[in-house]
Amino acid sequence: MTEIQQRLSDFGAPLAHTTFVVVDLETTGGSSATEAITEIGAVKTVGGEVIGEFATLVDPGRSIPPMIVALTGITDVMVMAAPRIEAVLPSFLEFLGDGVLVAHNAPFDVGFLKAACRNHGYSWPGNEVVDTVTLARRATTKEEAPNKKLSTLARVFGTTVQPNHRALADARATSEVLHALLERVAAFGITHREDLATLRNPMPEKLRRKAIMADAVPAGPGVYVFRGPLGERLYVGTSKNLRSRVKSYFTQGEQRRSIRDMLEIAVSVDAMVCPTQIEASVREVRLIAHHRPRYNRRSARPERTAWVRLTDEAYPRLSVSRSSRGDDTAIGPFHGAADARAAISVLEPALNLRTCTTRLPATPRINAHACLLKDLGACSAPCVLGAQANYGDAVDNARRALTGDSGSVVETVASHITGHADALNFERAGELRDGLSSAIEATMRAQRLSALRRCSIIAAAPAGGRWDVVRIHCGRLTGSASVTDGVWAAAHDLSDAATTADGTDPLVEEQEMLARWLETPGIRLLVVDGEWSMPVAGAGRHAHWVSARRTDRDHANSFSR
Numbered sequence: 001m002t003e004i005q006q007r008l009s010d011f012g013a014p015l016a017h018t019t020f021v022v023v024d025l026e027t028t029g030g031s032s033a034t035e036a037i038t039e040i041g042a043v044k045t046v047g048g049e050v051i052g053e054f055a056t057l058v059d060p061g062r063s064i065p066p067m068i069v070a071l072t073g074i075t076d077v078m079v080m081a082a083p084r085i086e087a088v089l090p091s092f093l094e095f096l097g098d099g100v101l102v103a104h105n106a107p108f109d110v111g112f113l114k115a116a117c118r119n120h121g122y123s124w125p126g127n128e129v130v131d132t133v134t135l136a137r138r139a140t141t142k143e144e145a146p147n148k149k150l151s152t153l154a155r156v157f158g159t160t161v162q163p164n165h166r167a168l169a170d171a172r173a174t175s176e177v178l179h180a181l182l183e184r185v186a187a188f189g190i191t192h193r194e195d196l197a198t199l200r201n202p203m204p205e206k207l208r209r210k211a212i213m214a215d216a217v218p219a220g221p222g223v224y225v226f227r228g229p230l231g232e233r234l235y236v237g238t239s240k241n242l243r244s245r246v247k248s249y250f251t252q253g254e255q256r257r258s259i260r261d262m263l264e265i266a267v268s269v270d271a272m273v274c275p276t277q278i279e280a281s282v283r284e285v286r287l288i289a290h291h292r293p294r295y296n297r298r299s300a301r302p303e304r305t306a307w308v309r310l311t312d313e314a315y316p317r318l319s320v321s322r323s324s325r326g327d328d329t330a331i332g333p334f335h336g337a338a339d340a341r342a343a344i345s346v347l348e349p350a351l352n353l354r355t356c357t358t359r360l361p362a363t364p365r366i367n368a369h370a371c372l373l374k375d376l377g378a379c380s381a382p383c384v385l386g387a388q389a390n391y392g393d394a395v396d397n398a399r400r401a402l403t404g405d406s407g408s409v410v411e412t413v414a415s416h417i418t419g420h421a422d423a424l425n426f427e428r429a430g431e432l433r434d435g436l437s438s439a440i441e442a443t444m445r446a447q448r449l450s451a452l453r454r455c456s457i458i459a460a461a462p463a464g465g466r467w468d469v470v471r472i473h474c475g476r477l478t479g480s481a482s483v484t485d486g487v488w489a490a491a492h493d494l495s496d497a498a499t500t501a502d503g504t505d506p507l508v509e510e511q512e513m514l515a516r517w518l519e520t521p522g523i524r525l526l527v528v529d530g531e532w533s534m535p536v537a538g539a540g541r542h543a544h545w546v547s548a549r550r551t552d553r554d555h556a557n558s559f560s561r
Contacts, residue, residue: 013193015182016047019099020130022178024170025109026072028060032115036060037085038074040092041167043175044099050175054095055168057082072165086120093117093125100193104150104174106131130196132178139184153177194244195251207250207260213269214247222273223283225293226266234262235295238284242271262295276468278517279480285509305508306340307332308347308442310402314362315382316395317354318344323505328450329402331442333508339438346435350412351401352394354382404447410436449475449511452518458491458527459518469494469526472514475506491526 023042029035037058044052057074059082069075092113103109106129117124136148145156150163150173159176161169182190188208190196217224222242226235239245246269249259274280288296307323309330310316320340324330334340348355360383382391401409413436420429453475460469467487470480471494479497481490517523526533 015186015191015193018046018193019097020045020102020175020178021096021099021127022102022171022175023096023109023113024103024167024174025112026068026074026165026167027112028062028064028068030108032111035112036062037112037116038064038068038072038079039167040088041169041171042092042095043168043171044095045175045179048179052095053168054092056088058088059084074166085116089116089120089122093122096125096127098125099127100130100196101127102130102132102174102178104132104170104177106133128193128196130178132174132181135178135181135185138188139181150174150177190251192244194248203250207263210263210266211247211250213266214243214250217243217246217269217271218273219243220273221277222271222280223287224272225270225287226262226295227268227270228265229267233287233291233293234266235259235293236284236287236291238277238280240277242273246271258295274480275482276463276470276480278468278470278513279477281513282477282510285507285513289507289509305332306334306337307446308334308340308343308402308439310395310398313359315354315360315391316398317357318348318398319357320344324446329399331402331439331446333445334438334442340442342431342435343439343442346413346432347398347401347409347439350409350416351398353398354391356383358383402443402446404443406440406443410440445512448515449508452511452515453506455529456527457518457525458494460487460491460524460526461517461520462522470517471495471497472518475511475514477510477514488526495527
């Protein structure tokens with residue numbers, strides 16, 4: 001596997017390098033639904049240093065109430081020549097950029113800004129929001145700050161700017177308060193931008209202390225495994241940044257009760273760095289399927305996957321199976337057993353297959369009688385002499401339909417749907433429609449996965465300035481690499497790697513994951529069943545790969561399109 005050079009961003013964004021945009025608004029009243037903005041002030045900082053300020057009066061388009069004039073000092077005359085909010089918003093949003101938006105009593109200020117964007121056709125950028133009121137509740141005691149008003153906090157921290165109900169001055173004071181509060185909350189493990197979420201959903205102290213588990217976890221993409229006191233695997237997950245993801249469990253206010261229970265038990269975390277995200281995802285589902293961690297729900301029961309297949313009997317019938325068993329005529333996987341049974345209820349009459357579940361002898365007894373299903377026209381009854389003669393044709397038709405030649409089945413069911421709809425039996429028509437849809441979808445899925453299991457592929461996909469090169473053999477991922485160049489060389493290394501198989505069928509979820517990856521835009525097929533998609537000159541492996549590396553340079557543009 002190709003080693004990935006870690007970047008500083010992989011370790012998360014320290015608060016000292018985070019851009020904060022502290023904003024304060026003055027308005028004509030307290031409701032964003034009925035009132036308007038009269039002034040905007042904002043201060044942009046990085047590492048405690050001011051790098052920009054934004055300040056403007058805003059014409060609210062209405063008279064400012066006397067009480068607001070007395071509070072802020074902003075009069076109708078002052079805003080008469082000011083721009084309207086629709087003219088101010090583009091400049092403010094540009095100033096905001098992707099910084100963390102900070103405000104004192106943030107719901108008030110953010111509510112007005114969102115309403116202004118909504119009313120004038122601007123998209124709210126959805127920046128992360130920090131409320132200094134919430135921050136103060138975590139970082140100050142009631143004795144030093146009996147209330148969390150901005151004026152009180154400015155006194156506590158001795159800000160150089162005193163708030164005075166004018167937007168820019170209040171934003172400057174709030175900015176000073178913010179950085180004083182951040183110094184205090186660092187003791188709670190809030191040191192990176194990713195940790196700010198815990199301000200909204202605080203974690204219990206006993207769980208926050210466990211955040212040190214993340215210290216030894218690498219920052220690349222891969223799979224993490226929480227382990228219990230006996231070394232048992234409790235939970236398996238995957239992330240593009242393992243360290244950041246593991247730390248988030250202890251700092252971002254995990255709300256799932258089962259996961260909180262898991263975190264209380266967990267004593268360590270294993271991490272496996274993977275070259276590519278697709279390899280990490282595949283390893284995750286394999287680990288879950290093999291070890292059945294107690295707290296994983298997704299992918300934990302692969303044996304519950306529902307398929308529809310013909311039974312192995314003298315007179316086959318359709319049945320729900322938990323495995324395709326290598327049978328190319330099996331269709332699926334279905335979303336659940338209910339969908340599989342709905343498909344069977346539609347396919348059986350259309351294919352003239354028997355519906356009873358009795359295992360029939362190869363030769364019917366002389367005195368055998370058909371059951372009630374025969375009289376109802378719901379079964380072809382191969383259990384009686386004479387009726388079984390044409391059953392082989394029905395089975396052959398079923399095999400063709402299950403392997404993709406389903407046109408006649410669709411026509412038959414469609415006519416049944418039309419007949420029920422004309423008879424105003426819409427409930428039955430709907431059942432047939434849904435069952436047919438499930439059958440068609442499962443047939444397409446089965447063909448897609450069957451094709452994947454029959455071939456060996458090496459493919460490359462663009463991934464943020466790099467290329468993920470992946471080898472897939474018989475429905476399994478057998479290796480991957482992440483490279484900035486040398487795509488063909490990486491493919492060569494993967495093709496030379498040994499392919500091992502344990503004799504078991506590849507997991508359905510893994511196959512579907514790989515099929516989706518192969519269908520993503522920008523995929524390049526490099527090798528399919530040993531056939532390279534590049535020109536090969538000369539004889540022998542050495543000549544082949546001299547040419548390959550030269551072709552890699554010559555075809556660089558094809559990998560950028």
